[in-house]
Amino acid sequence: MRKIDKDALSAINFLMVSLFVISTSVRAEPNFISCDVSPANYTQNSPFGNNLKRLLESLWSNTPLSQGFNSTVFGNSTDQVYGQALCRGDVTPEVCRDCVQNASLEIMTVCSTQNAIIWHEFCQVQYSYRPFYSWDGYTGMYPDSNKDEKNISDSVGFVVVLKDFMNKLSDQAAFNPSNLMFATGKTKISTNETIYGFVQCTRDISRSDCRVCLNSEFGDLDGCCDYRQGGTVLSRNCNMRFQLYPFYNEPTVNGNRKKIKVAMLVAGPTTFVLAGLAAGCYVIRHQRSNRTRKDEEKSQSALLQELANPPSVDINQEGEFVSSQELPFMELATIKAATGNFSDTNKLGQGGFGTVYKGILCDGKEIAVKRLSGKSWQGLEEFKNEVILIAKLQHRNLVRLVGCGIEGEEKLLIYEYMPNKSLDLFIFDSEKRAKLHWDIRLNIILGIARALLYLHEDSRLKIIHRDLKPNNVLLDQEMVAKISDFGMARIFGENQNIANTKRVVGTYGYMAPEYAMSGLFSVKSDVFSYGVILLEIISGKRNSGFYLTEHAPTLLAYAWRLWSDGKELEFLDPLLAGSCPVAEVVRCIHIGLLCVQEDPKDRPNMSSVVVLLGSESATLPEPNQPAFSVSRVAHIEPSSSTDPSVKNQVSVSSVSAR
Template sequence: MIIVVLLILGFTPIAAQPWQICGDPAVSYMSNSTYHANLEHLSTMLTDKATASPYHYANGSVGTAPDIVYGLTLCRGDVNSTTCHACIANASLGAQQLCPYRADVTVFYPTCRLRFSSKNFLHPDNYSLIVDGVVDTMNTTDTTNKEPTLPNWDPGNSESVADITKIISGLLQETAWHAAYDSGAWMFATGRMDVGGGFPSLFSMAQCVPNLSHNDCWSCLHVITYMATDNFAGRQGGRLLALWCNLRYDTVHFYSGDPMVTIMSPVKEIVRSATLLGVPSRKHKRSVIKVVVPVLASIIGLVISIIFIRRRRKKGNGSPDKANVHVKEDDETIVWGLKGRSSDFMLYDFPVVLEATINFSEENKLGQGGFGPVYKGRFPDGLEIAVKRLASHSGQGFTQFKNEVQLIAKLQHTNLVRLLGCCSQEEEKILIYEYLPNKSLDLFIFDETRRPLLCWSRRLAIIEGIAQGLLYLHKHSRLRVIHRDLKASNILLDHDMNPKISDFGLAKIFSINDTEVNTDRIVGTYGYMAPEYASEGLFSIKSDVFSFGVLTLEIVSGKRSSSFHRYGDFINLLGHAWQLWKDEKWLQIVDTALVIECHTSEIMRCVNIALLCVQENAADRPTMSDVIAMITSESMTLPEPRHPAYFYIRVPEEETSMVTDLFSTNDMTMSALGGR
């Protein structure tokens, strides 16, 4: 069995059951202290509340700062009150024994989980970023001493791997869906799949913390389901344990009672159109389709998806209610050049935005962008929004603001962030976007605790999604657009971790006949800028291609292409990656958190594509059409890349700090004069 644990905690090796994660040893308490007394009180309170709860769940806090203790506990949905009480009592005692005097501890027992902490991890803002945490993986065999892998699992046979992966993934997603949407407030489901043909029956379980929303539960389960592909590798059993949700499957009937979900055999493909959507509808009829021809299944899935999306749009799901949200008069849309645009786009009154963000409160602040802060907001009809409030000193004046509004209002693509509207009142310039709960890509790939949560399949999907968004901008939109500031912090992630390109304040519209444009004002981000643009002010679609190549290397490696860090003798990631490629040691650049055995050829192709995109000569770089073809066609032979830009820059040991100071603005959007 493989066990994967995801927590908002530091890394600690996990041994046999129970599984514990001990927090930072620097954050501890003394025996017989006030914190210790509050912890004992909290343990008793949680045990009693969870036993009395119909869902066997409890959370709460005891004490006041600085000795306040927060806690959460949940028993498995198939156990009775007596078993639950005993498990939580053991977990409370076990947590203190396994992690002595640690102020932040989480333990997983077979039938319950418990966490206590001096930090308020119970705040609702933590619910949406479900996948916060680290991954710890261990290979074990279960107590029945079965063979470690399922029948016909052959790592060297791609068809065998694909078929079994579909079986496991299908079972887990079906069970997860039932837990999130069909089990009410219980948020617990069990499943069974009888595959047949000598293949053992598979049993599954999914559970969320009951006070999550249905969408957040689905988001949590859906994200960790993707990890099964990389971590389970055809094993006969596996668990994914997270604080807010968990999944498990096995070839033994490990839960009590009959399964709530049964998938009939044989199963080759599970088609669920709503899986493609961030917020699935509970009215959507779940279907398990026995597939004879895989191509037919794909077509059916696509058709269902399109119909479902159109129906959602017709219902106006997620759009502001004009009766509840006051907007600017229609004649002003003519002044803005937006007359006749999508009815979803609105010009909002400032008081409406002020109310939605609770007067731009610090509690609602999501982050600080290059041109000003971004806040989370909520309209009276419940629609969640992201509000970009442009600072008066940001350098982005009304012209740039209007440029971004007019530009994004005309762009519609699944991999571009959706602009809902804007607000302009005197000095206030505000953009209102759809709210994306998983925030930006840089928060995952550059964070030691979250990066392992992005398995290779998810990273590849993100790379391809970004490429599709750029291809739309460069070729398929009504306007030919150069983004000019593509970077990890400008890639937002939706519920299902699908990427959306954002921040079009620096974007430029190209004429169809233009291939290259010269500018006197060079804007963008150091580390992502193409050399011809940084030095001469020349930009084209190949400028975005260069940025895409840098971003792809960052996604594969989990490291910044920045002068904050040295990679070997080189100042940046590009030179280091190129040298490893030449020396046929490219695997050394791959993030160590990735399980690469089943994906070596895919990862190698992405490194090759990235190096082609960052070549010094713009003419040598592929177009985004070429990139998509190279990503999606395994049979296509890729050319050998020439040396990348900035390859010649080496940093002697004694000069490292000087160079770091020189380029200390790497992850900030900059404006500079000096182009020809």
């Protein structure tokens, strides 16, 4: 069979994508409009109304066709109107112009307020009585179409891939100087399914502010849609969307990106030609897909062999696998027998990388088995990371990894069983929290501190956990706290104090500001997370979602306000009122505030924290105002993780509360 010319193949791909985009354009995202009722209304023939009419006409007639963005102002003094139009980065100038014109007409018809914004499929238009840079913070909005999206059947693996994918798109939009703060892309989640995504920022903000906006928007997407087959989050300065079908234009011809005008499908002979070309292109793509899948399988197989040979593993100083008898591999048949063949009745929890089951070995020993998602490459990397990091760690306040198993697609981690499950199930439940007397809470606070001290300073490897939260603190039969889940942890060199990553992982409300904003992590980022947990244990309140209360935008802000007013005892959980030593409580609140200070240099290290917790006479420095900005405005986690806690991995952080 004669080989297909590369240029001809590119042309076929071009036509294929064109046909696909045209045929799927009927699934357009519905319009969404917000008329802010806080400013006063305007009348049609008022100076403001006349200025607005001229401004909107200017937006669609003068929107720079090569750039797809325009920002302008009309009028003077109190009648001044600021306007802005932004077109999606993948549409033609003609589509851009038509969209802005239609959106301008609609916003003028629907809204009579002095501040409004409208989103169409291919553009957004907004106007205001004040400059856009003066708006306070980020406010995300959700179109009603999100509610119509079906849930994902295999949600665990899907969420992991989606979060990593959208995080990478956000980096491309914010930091690639050639893309006008716009990025689209796609990623495979299975042989037959692909996620398509796009992100975009208005170009009147800096690239760093663009990433901040997308961080916040990603958090809202996580809260509303990460278990659905599609979702959209809209805001004044950035937009984000994903679907399981192509909804943007992405053709390439000879390596050069071309724009396609989305049009109605023209009936006639051309349709059949395109359909034939599409069928041919499908065969070619299917063959390529098979080759790609085989390459991925080879990579996974190589890593599995690295883990499974020899039959027991240890890690040397360079992080390489060597022979050991301390971490045995268990046969899959043994693990299946212990868990009732992974019966739902033995399920303890589910999270980002897999499901956790309770098991009982033939000798009566209870275990917890984390079964990583079979098709998840990220899960495989986490598997390797966890084995590397905790195979040799031994501490009373760390969950012990007692073995692992690899067979086919099964990747299994076996831990000691924690009968009281995770800390979050106690401190955020009013009935269970009543059982946590002050002495128990203080012991948990001390236990977590000692575990972190061991990781940071006393183990032979300096380890940064990076995802410390109540879900990842497990409680044994005696309510002894044990840190778990090291899939996102990192090893530091002997003289290394700080590292940087483009892939921010962690959980909203517990990430230090320097990590959430810049990807910088160190022992001090773990200290920040510890301070949040300490304050949660004392108050019985969750930092994430605290904005829903009337007290303050975040739990940290609430603690600081009471501390500044000399009313710190009001921060104490009412269930503990009158039953604990006041001085001890105040000292713990003081230490918690020291741990969550905005500047990492102002936070104590964990050796100091342990000393301060155990001493009544040591002098404590005065805390500065904590970092309020890393709270989440709204966060919905998957089902609570338990033995061992399965993380809710995210790739970004929110930066301001609504």
